[in-house]
Amino acid sequence: MTPDHNRFAANTGYFDFDRATIKPSETGKIDEVVRYLQGSPTHAVQIEGHCDERGTEQYNLSLGERRALAVREYLVRAGVQAERAFTISYGESRPAVPGHNEAAWSKNRRGVFVLLTPK
Amino acid sequence: MKHKSAFLLTCVVFLSVTARPPETVAQDDHEIDITHLGARRIPISLEGYTGEVLDTLRFDLDIQGFEVTGADKAQYLVSGSNNSDVTGRLTDRVGKTTLLSARYTGGTLRSEAHTLSDAIVEKITGRNGIARTKIAFKVETGQNSEIYVADYDGHNAKQVTQDHTITRDPAWVPARRVLYYTSYKAGNPDIYVHDLQSGTRRAFARYPGLNAGAAPSPDGRRVALVLSKGGSPDIYVCDADGSNLKPLTRTREAESSPCWSPDGRTICFSSRHEGKSALFVVSADGGSMRRLSTAGALNCTEPDWSPDGKQIVFTRLAGDFEICVVPAGGGAMTPLVAGEDPAWAPNSRTVIFTRRVKGKRVVSLLDVPTKQIKDIQQTSGSCSQPCWAK
Incomplete structure (x- = not known):
């Protein structure tokens, strides 16, 4: 599968501090991914779970995975086959925005979709 | 785990006289519950060391419950040299007894200094030192x-x-x-x-x-x-x-x-x-x-x-x-x-x-x-x- 990091760049979902539940404000962006996958049955997605720096390192790795899994559960409930959605946690090691304030943190607590297309 | 180095570190203990048990304070320190904070640091002096050996000994002792200080304030005195090998003599200042006298050869000066500090920690507190971990x-x-x-x-x-x-x-x-x-x-x-x-x-x-x-x-x-x-x-x-x-x-x-x-x-x-x-x-x-x-x-x-x-x-x-x-x-x-x-x-x-x-x-x-x-x-x-x- 070939990864495409740009296709869903506008569909990144954000989380509250220390939470792995999907907020109502984020579901529209995820629904777009669901519709895309339903229209492209050979494509799949990798869901990256990320955290801000305000958790400890091992905790954040598990929290990031929990966030990615929450997004995957949402996709599966919407009808996407489970085997078409992979999860990977990066904890706090790949922040989207540098900085040590809420403006940066709120952008770093996120679930990112990477489109996977057949080679 | 003890330090396992490629070289052979030999320790020649010339003399190890313990005329009486280590000082009471040291014993108390060994036995206190570790959450008992504010434990008193044991004052110890270092004489005759320079450069890396002095820095290494000072670091090792400072982080294991000691306070490196002048001889006039010390409870224990360590004197020695680091000319080619590291040597050390540990004395109880009050009791005037020699607790340890040793020469370390065969390693780097740094590793020999760690070996000496481990010997000092063990002799005074009864605990294993951590300097070679x-x-x-x-x-x-x-x-x-x-x-x-x-x-x-x-x-x-x-x-x-x-x-x-x-x-x-x-x-x-x-x-x-x-x-x-x-x-x-x-x-x-x-x-x-x-x-x-x-x-x-x-x-x-x-x-x-x-x-x-x-x-x-x-x-x-x-x-x-x-x-x-x-x-x-x-x-x-x-x-x-x-x-x-x-x-x-x-x-x-x-x-x-x-x-x-x-x-x-x-x-x-x-x-x-x-x-x-x-x-x-x-x-x-x-x-x-x-x-x-x-x-x-x-x-x-x-x-x-x-x-x-x-x-x-x-x-x-x-x-x-x-x-x-x-x-x-x-x-x-x-x-x-x-x-x-x-x-x-x-x-x-x-x-x-x-x-x-x-x-x-x-x-x-x-x-x-x-x-x-x-x-x-x-x-x-x-x-x-x-x-x-x-």
């Missing part, structure tokens, strides 16, 4: 991180991995030069086991999703780890060959940081099972998980069980991160210092941990009873996730 830690540069090993004070650091990706969560197998860690080299966080002696490694856990937090049991025969293949990050245990994998938790919430009791029967970890991060314990053979009381501390993660079985050190988030200890059976926690990700030394007294300084992480040592802190020699980059070879 090893640590492992993660070094982050840019987006990637690699695993390093070093002497306990950060010197002689050597890079173990060259994966050019995220490599993290190092953990020593007790009494062996073997590390477990997580690497994203194959595109997923997988656990590897790496033999430092032979330089070979193999994939240990490569399940779908998260494979992280590997913690070998005290006898090295089993491994606790975090896997998310069941739909949520849970604690699992398996044999050292990867077989007999068994989940110990089945929560919907995230678990992390398993560690073992020294008898190998219980695993302590962090979970959000009851809404906030807290410490839990579970039998290594399975059964229900039980909350470990940490009265006074919320948001607890990263537990590490002391080798003597008495204490669990952990990180709490209370605005900033703070290192705390709690009795292993649970109870009132004692906050120690600002920092995170603590790990015990083999002496069940010193803790290695991470501090955040100006957006970077540095690894530091903490002498728990006296709260003395010293940064180890830093490897260039952001250093974190320290663990101690035992």
Whole structure:
């Protein structure tokens, strides 16, 4: 599968501090991914779970995975086959925005979709 | 684990006279509960040393409950030289007795100084010194991180991995030069086991999703780890060959940081099972998980069980991160210092941990009873996730 990091760049979902539940404000962006996958049955997605720096390192790795899994559960409930959605946690090691304030943190607590297309 | 160097370090003890037991204060210090904070540092003087040997002796003693001071204020006097070999004579200033007289040959001056400081610590306190122990830690540069090993004070650091990706969560197998860690080299966080002696490694856990937090049991025969293949990050245990994998938790919430009791029967970890991060314990053979009381501390993660079985050190988030200890059976926690990700030394007294300084992480040592802190020699980059070879 070939990864495409740009296709869903506008569909990144954000989380509250220390939470792995999907907020109502984020579901529209995820629904777009669901519709895309339903229209492209050979494509799949990798869901990256990320955290801000305000958790400890091992905790954040598990929290990031929990966030990615929450997004995957949402996709599966919407009808996407489970085997078409992979999860990977990066904890706090790949922040989207540098900085040590809420403006940066709120952008770093996120679930990112990477489109996977057949080679 | 003792320092195993390529060279042969020989110690010639000329004279070891203990006319009477060590000073009462030293004995008291040895016996106090380590959470009894504000313990008095033992004043000791160093005469005749220079340069690296002086710095090494001072560092080793300062972080193990001593205070290097002038001879007029010292309870113990150390005199010697570092011309070609390191020599040392330890005297009880009040009793005027010689407790130790030794010459160390065959190593580097630094290793000989560590050997002398270990002998001093053992002679005065009855505890094993930690100056010849090893640590492992993660070094982050840019987006990637690699695993390093070093002497306990950060010197002689050597890079173990060259994966050019995220490599993290190092953990020593007790009494062996073997590390477990997580690497994203194959595109997923997988656990590897790496033999430092032979330089070979193999994939240990490569399940779908998260494979992280590997913690070998005290006898090295089993491994606790975090896997998310069941739909949520849970604690699992398996044999050292990867077989007999068994989940110990089945929560919907995230678990992390398993560690073992020294008898190998219980695993302590962090979970959000009851809404906030807290410490839990579970039998290594399975059964229900039980909350470990940490009265006074919320948001607890990263537990590490002391080798003597008495204490669990952990990180709490209370605005900033703070290192705390709690009795292993649970109870009132004692906050120690600002920092995170603590790990015990083999002496069940010193803790290695991470501090955040100006957006970077540095690894530091903490002498728990006296709260003395010293940064180890830093490897260039952001250093974190320290663990101690035992």
